[in-house]
Amino acid sequence: MAETELTEVVDFLALHAPFDALPDRVRRDLAGRLTVRYHRRGSHLMTVGRDNDELMVIRSGAIETHDAEGRLVFRGAEGSACGSTTLVGRNPSRFDVVAIEDTLALHLPAEVFHELRREHEVFAEHFEGERTGLLRAAATAVATSRHGEPILRTSARDLAHRAPVTVGADAEIAQAARTMTDEGVSSLLVVEGERLVGILTDRDLRRRVLAAGVDPRQPVSDVMTSDPVVAPADASALELLLTMTEANVHHLPVVEGGAPVGVVTTTDLMRLERVSAVHIVGDVAKQTDVAGVVDFAARTPRLVQQLLEQDVSADDITRVVTSVGDAVERRLIALAHEDLAARGMGPAPRMCWMVLGSRARHEQALGSDQDHAVIIADDAPEGAEDYVAALAEQVVAGLEAAGHPRCPGDVMATNPRWHQRLSGWRAEFAQWLDEP
Incomplete structure (x- = not known):
């Protein structure tokens, strides 16, 4: 080498x-x-x-x-x-x-x-x-047996198999790194007294300290993720999976009575699940073209079948499908932005892509049709609507290829009524309320 x-x-x-x-x-x-x-x-x-x-x-x-x-x-x-x-x-x-x-x-x-x-x-x-x-x-x-205890109902307390490794918020970054090395962990919980105030991971040390040239004598509070997403100790593995998927995190502190009792990682969940939403979402995020996204989205029915065999409730299954759907749509949006930039149509205006309908309610089923809209900033330059229309066409086509048909009522971002500037949306909502 x-x-x-x-x-x-x-x-x-x-x-x-x-x-x-x-x-x-x-x-x-x-x-x-x-x-x-x-x-x-x-x-x-x-x-x-x-x-x-x-x-x-x-x-x-x-x-x-x-x-x-x-x-x-x-x-x-x-x-x-x-x-x-x-x-x-x-x-x-x-x-x-x-x-x-x-x-x-x-x-x-x-x-x-x-x-x-x-x-x-x-x-x-x-x-x-x-x-x-x-x-x-x-x-x-x-x-x-294959139909034994539903493994997705394993509790967070069971998955957090070791006591939390912690440091104080005023500890030096170098001390935190030594603690992680000594304890053989990839994340460290930062506490004040018994209260969790942050988390520091290997990735944080690489990106926020080494790559950024930060002095390792600075306090860990300068580079940690403050107020991290957490899970209660009695949460099921399914709930942890959904939380980590939606928040796009790989380390999830487990708390009881406000105090940390351990950390669950995506690897812990992967050991439970042959076909996990965490894994599918991770795969989707790595794809460099629409065909790759579509390929991994096609795994969702197999995931649903496995959850059904484990007697997971319909509500929980639709939340899992929603999480995968969110990942698919996010990646398609990002790929569309990249394509438009390559064609010289950028930069993108300030905007917000909104999901509507069953997915907005965390109730998406297999093959649900599309429902979405875009809010464009009022100060976006002239022609922003043309950019959004081109972006929406690519995303809609990608979602259709991934198994989600176009909305029969045309409630999609390709419809000019459903991609407006913020002031236009305010007027639209006022009309809905005043003249239902």
């Missing part, structure tokens, strides 16, 4: 357990002994009945682990590892590991893995625990 790539791998390892607990010199030496391999979506990293002699750490993408009967026992994303069951235990593999996205993995040879186990106790304990946990999950999958 080139020096820059080695540095990137060292930095990556420093963010993920148990490599974050290794000395810097060990991580740098380790980076030079790894190989990076690309695994196409659908390809096997491990196969039941075949020997495996490597540990694989996911650099980007996602994997699923299934037992010999095809039951899901684990889903992992960036920072997850596979292969320890054969390295700590014995060959051949008892699990299938499949890439569910195009995946980059760091491959660590067995001899290096065992060397690290001998020399670093924290490394050995981590993978012994991971192997035990995976085997326990497989045993649980065998013992539970």
Whole structure:
């Protein structure tokens, strides 16, 4: 690997357990002994009945682990590892590991893995625990029927499997980073007394501190996310899924009586769900064209079928469908903006795209028709309406391809009545109220 790539791998390892607990010199030496391999979506990293002699750490993408009967026992994303069951235990593999996205993995040879186990106790304990946990999950999958306890009703308290790791708001950023490294966590809760006031994540440290050149001696309150979205301890996993999808967050503090009791991550939810709204929404957000968005939107019926099999209520199912629909429409809007800019039609005016009808009520069903409108700022330049009309045509066509027919009543942003300036909307609403 080139020096820059080695540095990137060292930095990556420093963010993920148990490599974050290794000395810097060990991580740098380790980076030079790894190989990076690309695994196409659908390809096997491990196969039941075949020997495996490597540990694989996911650099980007996602994997699923299934037992010999095809039951899901684990889903992992960036920072997850596979292969320890054969390295700590014995060959051949008892699990299938499949890439569910195009995946980059760091491959660590067995001899290096065992060397690290001998020399670093924290490394050995981590993978012994991971192997035990995976085997326990497989045993649980065998013992539970397909129509057993609805896993989406697991509580937030159960998912927040460890006590929260916290610092005070006046702690230095450098101290917060050391605490995260020492504790092997990717997020840190910031408290004043027992009250949660913020959250700091690995991504925050990269974007708001390192990339921005912020002095690490500054207080953590300068770079944290203040008043973060939270979930009550008795919230179901389904409610957590919806909250994280709608807020577009990957770490969700769990609180009880106003005090934090832990953190739930998207990875925790992915371990519960083979087809999760969080995963679909994440996939949709990565798409670079309309065809890709449409492809992932087509997964929604399978998600609904799974929720029905788990006896999830109709209200909860329509909220999940709504969340996926929101993600699809947001991405189509963003792609339309990019296309218009490339064609020299920008810049976009100040505007707000509004969702109406069943999705606005969080009640969207499969195949619901489209209902939306646009508010254009009064100070937008002349011709803003033409831009919005062109934008709306692209979004409407994309939604139609994704399975949402055009509104029979033409309540869509392509209709001039439904893309007006703010003053026009005020007059429209006044008329509705005064002359219903």
